[in-house]
Amino acid sequence: MKNLNLKYRGKNYSTNILSFKSNIFIEKNIKLLGDLVLCKKIIEKESIKYNKTLESRWAHMIIHGTLHLIGYDHKNFIEQKIMENIENNIMLSLNYREPYFFKN
Template sequence: MKNLNLKYRGKNKSTNILSFPFNSFINTNKKLLGDLVLCKKIIEKESLKYKKTLESRWAHMIIHGTLHLLGYDHKNKKEKNIMEKKENKIMLSLNYEKPYFMKNS
């Protein structure tokens, strides 16, 4: 994961998830969003750190990565708030706790 993060994002550290958008139509006219690469070791550590079930943490990371594939980001405060609000909404719709505690969400 560290090597992928360095190669594709220029960051010499491990991360919990990387998203690689595809943004093209495959032969059956179904949109292929891209690939998600998840780091099991980091996700397991984070589930303990954030006091979340392993299932909930995995769900959150897949939702987070998929939102990146759909064009969401968290490079600035405005984008971060929009993305985190969307993540909270999706997690609640799947009967998980909110991963973020925000004002007005």
């Protein structure tokens, strides 16, 4: 994961997930979004760190990566809050707890 992150993002450290967009149609109206690369060790450590079930953490990472594949990002505060809100809503719809807790 560290090598992929360095090669494709210029960041010399491991990360929990990387998303690689594609624009390939495999049939008419059927498009591949891209690839997700997940780091099992980091996801397992994060599930403990954030007091989440392993299943919930995996679900969250797949949702997070998929949102990147369809164009969402978190490069600034507004984008981050939009993406986090979508992630919360999807996780709740799948009967998981919110991965992000907002303070009012």
